[in-house]
Amino acid sequence: MSLLDQLAKEYVDLTLIKHQFYDQWDVYWLADTLFWKRQDLMFSRTSPHYPYKPLDSSCLTPDQAEMTLEDILCAALDVKTALQDLEGKCCESEEIRRKYLLEHVRSLIVRCRLLLGEKIKYNYYTTEMFGLCSPPWKSEPLEKASEELAQFLPCSSNFGDGVQNFKKSLRIPGERASSVINAAAAYFHEMSMCRMGIKDNGMPRLRYRKLNGEEFVTVLFGYDRDGISIEQNFGSDYPFYMDTLCEVVGHEMEPGHFTFMHLRTKGMVDTGYRELGMIAHSPSSALIEGCARVAVEMCLDTPENKEMFDRELFHIAGLDCGLAKLLPVWQRFSEAVNYGKLEIQRKIWDGEWSKKQALDFAKTYHILPDNAREQALDSFPKDLGHFTSHDYCRDRMRIYFQTHWEKQSDRWAAYKLISQKPFTMAGILDGSFDPFDSWEGA
Numbered sequence: 001m002s003l004l005d006q007l008a009k010e011y012v013d014l015t016l017i018k019h020q021f022y023d024q025w026d027v028y029w030l031a032d033t034l035f036w037k038r039q040d041l042m043f044s045r046t047s048p049h050y051p052y053k054p055l056d057s058s059c060l061t062p063d064q065a066e067m068t069l070e071d072i073l074c075a076a077l078d079v080k081t082a083l084q085d086l087e088g089k090c091c092e093s094e095e096i097r098r099k100y101l102l103e104h105v106r107s108l109i110v111r112c113r114l115l116l117g118e119k120i121k122y123n124y125y126t127t128e129m130f131g132l133c134s135p136p137w138k139s140e141p142l143e144k145a146s147e148e149l150a151q152f153l154p155c156s157s158n159f160g161d162g163v164q165n166f167k168k169s170l171r172i173p174g175e176r177a178s179s180v181i182n183a184a185a186a187y188f189h190e191m192s193m194c195r196m197g198i199k200d201n202g203m204p205r206l207r208y209r210k211l212n213g214e215e216f217v218t219v220l221f222g223y224d225r226d227g228i229s230i231e232q233n234f235g236s237d238y239p240f241y242m243d244t245l246c247e248v249v250g251h252e253m254e255p256g257h258f259t260f261m262h263l264r265t266k267g268m269v270d271t272g273y274r275e276l277g278m279i280a281h282s283p284s285s286a287l288i289e290g291c292a293r294v295a296v297e298m299c300l301d302t303p304e305n306k307e308m309f310d311r312e313l314f315h316i317a318g319l320d321c322g323l324a325k326l327l328p329v330w331q332r333f334s335e336a337v338n339y340g341k342l343e344i345q346r347k348i349w350d351g352e353w354s355k356k357q358a359l360d361f362a363k364t365y366h367i368l369p370d371n372a373r374e375q376a377l378d379s380f381p382k383d384l385g386h387f388t389s390h391d392y393c394r395d396r397m398r399i400y401f402q403t404h405w406e407k408q409s410d411r412w413a414a415y416k417l418i419s420q421k422p423f424t425m426a427g428i429l430d431g432s433f434d435p436f437d438s439w440e441g442a
Contacts, residue, residue: 004086004094004101008275010079011105015280017064018072018108020055022115025383027052028285031265031277035224045207045233048214053223073112080105100422101275103131107282114384122349126385130286131425134392137343142336142365149333152326160366166330170242172317177240178208180317184249187309191299192254195412202227202262204253211235215248225269228262242314242323243330246296255299256292260419267420276422281383283425290393291415294401298415301408303328335391340367341380342387348377400428 001009012032019026030052067075083102090098110128114120127133146159153162172180185206192198211217215238221229232253234240240248250256261279268277279285300306310324344362347353353361355374362368368376380386401411417435427433 029279037222145333145336250296255295263419286389290397293394
């Protein structure tokens with residue numbers, strides 16, 4: 001085992017120890033062996049959990065099992081120093097791996113510091129955690145999107161009411177939700193086979209059951225180099241909407257997260273780099289979120305294709321197919337709204353706004369309805385730095401793909417390679433990372 005292999009193992013072990021004992025929502029994909037199949041029938045299809053191979057506590061040494069957060073932090077700092085000491089001593093293929101590990105160990109360190117109670121500014125946290133720092137808030141994009149949307153909303157004296165009423169018109173009737181989701185999943189699976197080389201039998205099994213208000217619960221049944229066996233249980237008691245359906249289906253499954261996790265596992269097996277088999281909150285988690293959104297957009301790469309896709313699903317849902325033409329306008333508004341939500345989270349995190357100030361801001365820009373109360377702010381996603389790692393990363397990945405490759409086929413090929421290789425977020429942001437660079441893995 002080389003020194004880099006040893007440092008990679010230490011990073012993975014420390015992250016898993018932190019995850020298991022102190023941070024249960026950190027790791028959301030783990031493939032640490034060549035293949036694995038679920039044997040135990042006793043598992044939940046109704047409780048939310050991340051779809052990974054269950055952790056085996058018996059694999060921990062006595063010292064590891066007793067590690068405190070302070071111990072993990074100290075060990076992570078030692079790994080960081082060792083990786084820095086290797087600068088200039090690695091060949092080309094090892095250097096990108098070294099930088100990958102350095103960025104991910106940095107994430108482990110800042111997460112430990114936060115869990116230990118250190119006060120950290122929002123932008124510093126997202127920079128250390130994801131390698132991303134979203135720009136200062138500007139009202140112009142949301143104001144422009146609001147003006148554009150106002151031209152298409154039904155006549156109303158109150159724009160905020162019009163926004164809420166339009167959102168309600170996009171709700172899929174509960175009895176038709178499964179048919180709509182099935183149709184969308186079949187389309188995205190076909191695109192994943194054509195563009196990413198995913199096998200036909202790799203489509204996730206779709207189930208529908210009451211989940212006590214949860215959107216979905218994912219169960220992993222097994223994986224190997226050539227695919228993953230996975231089940232997606234959708235909440236039959238959850239309200240699904242046409243404007244977010246691509247997020248629920250294409251983003252969360254294929255060609256988004258499930259495809260990315262399958263290819264990451266393939267990359268782990270092909271290179272022997274165990275760190276590729278784990279996705280924790282880090283630059284990798286931001287990458288999987290940003291790439292998933294861009295991949296969905298590449299499936300619907302022309303206005304004509306998108307409108308045809310939307311109209312078919314509106315028809316299956318029994319909704320007004322004429323609304324399909326308005327979805328691009330509505331989605332531009334929704335993206336701008338999410339940057340407003342980012343600003344709210346940043347200001348509250350940094351102690352610059354009270355909840356009342358945040359609520360006033362949200363109402364001014366129609367981020368929340370006029371009758372919303374402060375509790376509505378708690379409905380925002382709970383994962384820290386969410387809108388930076390999801391929305392801002394999506395926009396950065398759009399820029400990255402569009403400026404590097406003109407042909408859609410090249411963008412698909414790049415996405416496939418990025419999913420399997422060590423990368424650096426810094427290299428993506430400055431454009432220096434090229435997934436087509438040839439290098440030998442392990």
